[in-house]
Amino acid sequence: xxxxxxxxxxxxxxxxxxxxxxxxxxxxxxxxxxxxxxxxxxxxxxxxxxxxxxxxxxxxxxxxxxxxxxxxxxxxxxxxxxxxxxxxxxxxxxxxxxxxxxxxxxxxxxxxxxxxxxxxxxxxxxxxxxxxxxxxxxxxxxxxxxxxxxxxxxxxxxxxxxxxxxxxxxxxxxxxxxxxxxxxxxxxxxxxxxxxxxxxxxxxxxxxxxxxxxxxxxxxxxxxxxxxxxxxxxxxxxxxxxxxxxxxxxxxxxxxxxxxxxxxxxxxxxxxxxxxxxxxxxxxxxxxxxxxxxxxxxxxxxxxxxxxxxxxxxxxxxxxxxxxxxxxxxxxxxxxxxxxxxxxxxxxxxxxxxxxxxxxxxxxxxxxxxxxxxxxxxxxxxxxxxxxxxxxxxxxxxxxxxxxxxxxxxxxxxxxxxxxxxxxxxxxxxxxxxxxxxxxxxxxxxxxxxxxxxxxxxxxxxxxxxxxxxxxxxxxxxxxxxxxxxxxxxxxxxxxxxxxxxxxxxxxxxxxxxxxxxxxxxxxxxxxxxxxxxxxxxxxxxxxxxxxxxxxxxxxxxxxxxxxxxxxxxxxxxxxxxxxxxxxxxxxxxxxxxxxxxxxxxxxxxxxxxxxxxxxxxxxxxxxxxxxxxxxxxxxxxxxxxxxxxxxxxxxx
Numbered sequence: 190x191x192x193x194x195x196x197x198x199x200x201x202x203x204x205x206x207x208x209x210x211x212x213x214x215x216x217x218x219x220x221x222x223x224x225x226x227x228x229x230x231x232x233x234x235x236x237x238x239x240x241x242x243x244x245x246x247x248x249x250x251x252x253x254x255x256x257x258x259x260x261x262x263x264x265x266x267x268x269x270x271x272x273x274x275x276x277x278x279x280x281x282x283x284x285x286x287x288x289x290x291x292x293x294x295x296x297x298x299x300x301x302x303x304x305x306x307x308x309x310x311x312x313x314x315x316x317x318x319x320x321x322x323x324x325x326x327x328x329x330x331x332x333x334x335x336x337x338x339x340x341x342x343x344x345x346x347x348x349x350x351x352x353x354x355x356x357x358x359x360x361x362x363x364x365x366x367x368x369x370x371x372x373x374x375x376x377x378x379x380x381x382x383x384x385x386x387x388x389x390x391x392x393x394x395x396x397x398x399x400x401x402x403x404x405x406x407x408x409x410x411x412x413x414x415x416x417x418x419x420x421x422x423x424x425x426x427x428x429x430x431x432x433x434x435x436x437x438x439x440x441x442x443x444x445x446x447x448x449x450x451x452x453x454x455x456x457x458x459x460x461x462x463x464x465x466x467x468x469x470x471x472x473x474x475x476x477x478x479x480x481x482x483x484x485x486x487x488x489x490x491x492x493x494x495x496x497x498x499x500x501x502x503x504x505x506x507x508x509x510x511x512x513x514x515x516x517x518x519x520x521x522x523x524x525x526x527x528x529x530x531x532x533x534x535x536x537x538x539x540x541x542x543x544x545x546x547x548x549x550x551x552x553x554x555x556x557x558x559x560x561x562x563x564x565x566x567x568x569x570x571x572x573x574x575x576x577x578x579x580x581x582x583x584x585x586x587x588x589x590x591x592x593x594x595x596x597x598x599x600x601x602x603x604x605x606x607x608x609x610x611x612x613x614x615x616x617x618x619x620x621x622x623x624x625x626x627x628x629x630x631x632x633x634x635x636x637x638x639x640x641x642x643x644x645x646x647x648x649x650x651x652x653x654x655x656x657x658x659x660x661x662x663x664x665x666x667x668x669x670x671x672x673x674x675x676x677x678x679x680x681x682x683x684x685x686x687x688x689x690x691x692x693x694x695x696x697x698x699x700x701x702x703x704x705x706x707x708x709x710x711x712x713x714x715x716x717x718x719x720x721x722x723x724x725x726x727x728x729x730x731x732x733x734x735x736x737x738x739x740x741x742x743x744x745x746x747x748x749x750x751x752x753x754x755x756x757x758x759x760x761x762x763x764x765x766x767x768x769x770x771x772x773x774x775x776x777x778x779x780x781x782x783x784x785x786x787x788x789x790x791x792x793x794x795x796x797x798x799x800x801x802x803x804x805x806x807x808x809x810x811x812x813x814x815x816x817x818x819x820x821x822x823x824x825x826x827x828x829x830x831x832x833x834x835x836x837x838x839x840x841x842x
Contacts, residue, residue: 229589234275242276272588278423302577311419317501356394374515387448388484408440452490513571520569620652620670643719646684669713712769791824796831
């Protein structure tokens with residue numbers, strides 16, 4: 190007996206030792222990353238149970254029971270900050286609602302994080318492997334299998350929706366009595382989604398709902414609740430035992446398998462038709478006259494005959510789609526009923542569309558309707574909480590330190606060199622991540638402005654090289670890895686053309702870079718893209734036509750002598766550029782950035798080439814003079830009529 194106890198004690202001791210060594214190694218790695226990137230730990234949640242965080246879990250469960258889950262989290266973020274750390278069933282976790290952290294996790298560093306270790310095991314008996322539970326190549330495969338069917342053409346099947354919507358209206362009381370819309374909305378979108386998924390509606394809006402349909406719904410929802418509980422329990426799910434949950438999964442799977450078998454029969458007919466006539470269109474015997482009937486399960490069956498995979502994928506889509514629309518529309522109606530002026534405005538917009546049948550495009554053009562939907566989703570997101578696990582050692586851009594501001598990166602909309610250069614220096618971000626962020630921002634807004642016309646395809650490789658250089662040798666200066674945009678008149682020898690916005694120069698690849706570009710590259714500046722501009726930089730004929738031979742000859746001087754006119758957020762950023770671009774042979778060589786404090790403007794002298802200005806009544810000139818007056822009142826000395834060299838030659842053009 191004594192030897193057994195001794196062996197048991199040894200095993201316990203080894204287990205505890207391994208746990209402590211693992212925690213020590215993790216803490217050491219975290220400290221190393223904090224030093225490398227200038228990060229700090231976020232504020233901590235004051236756990237009563239600091240080892241497993243059971244107190245936070247139980248508090249969340251109570252909030253769920255009291256229907257105040259979001260209010261509970263809102264109160265925590267108000268009390269402990271927009272980002273804080275804690276324990277979640279024994280797992281160290283970071284909780285955040287900061288937009289920049291969310292963008293980093295879900296977009297900029299998407300591959301650093303995943304859901305598979307969190308979701309796969311607890312959901313596997315019910316959902317199997319699919320787009321919502323897997324990462325990496327399998328997630329990409331699942332997404333590719335589903336995505337083609339969710340095109341604008343395929344999902345905008347409004348005639349089918351109208352059939353079910355008319356049934357929905359018939360169930361509403363006509364005498365003005367109170368009605369509970371929630372179950373009716375669920376049935377409406379359940380009928381439309383099952384028709385899209387399985388090729389036939391479950392017809393729950395009919396007077397008598399088929400018994401098998403109701404049995405499937407009850408089983409599906411019970412299995413869904415049990416799955417959610419298993420996700421919340423994490424490692425403790427091994428103690429979850431519920432025979433009804435297992436039986437509900439079997440009912441849901443059997444129901445889905447019926448339609449999977451039909452889809453496989455469709456696949457067989459489809460492949461046979463392709464052999465008989467390879468150029469024939471897909472056989473869709475149930476297709477409507479307008480050729481606009483698509484069935485998700487059948488479209489997926491064209492790609493695979495794996496019965497289990499088809500069932501898993503369709504259950505994944507059904508889980509996400511059958512109630513999210515009902516929830517969103519229900520919340521929208523809830524708020525519109527309590528804001529009659531908003532209801533009237535929306536009603537007027539819809540009536541103004543006339544008697545024409547709505548299409549996908551015409552619905553998107555109802556701006557106020559889009560605002561109502563987006564505001565509803567903002568107030569009541571369908572998935573209000575989301576968890577990710579880090580696949581590698583990484584960090585978030587903001588939220589560190591006791592105040593939550595230690596490693597804070599500014600918003601890209603407001604970031605300056607003053608902000609980005611120190612952040613790069615302390616590794617709060619990297620050149621590659623900064624490049625990703627700016628390119629994502631450009632993609633987000635460029636469709637409205639069309640300001641960017643060329644992409645530097647080498648941007649990521651250059652950013653990586655600049656980051657490696659910083660790690661090995663340090664930064665060249667304050668502009669090292671700072672992304673900039675160039676006007677299309679600046680000659681570069683990279684993958685971008687230099688066209689001066691003229692069709693005449695499309696395909697032009699200079700053999701030598703402009704001097705100022707060479708200087709910027711030497712300082713480590715990262716050139717992202719080139720921007721739009723007026724043709725020939727406004728050196729064109731009055732009529733706006735093509736530039737004739739005489740003008741082409743006269744262009745030689747202005748393009749060489751064109752003054753640098755950078756657009757920055759502040760005078761301080763101009764100072765950073767001057768440090769790089771002013772030659773030693775210039776009459777004055779100063780360290781502009783270090784001498785510019787940004788606080789005291791007294792002693793500064795600004796030259797104004799007044800004689801080159803247009804009429805004094807010109808609106809931009811009036812605003813310019815107003816800005817000069819503000820500078821003058823701040824202590825700046827304004828020097829008028831400081832015309833630049835060769836100004837007389839410039840005026841002759």
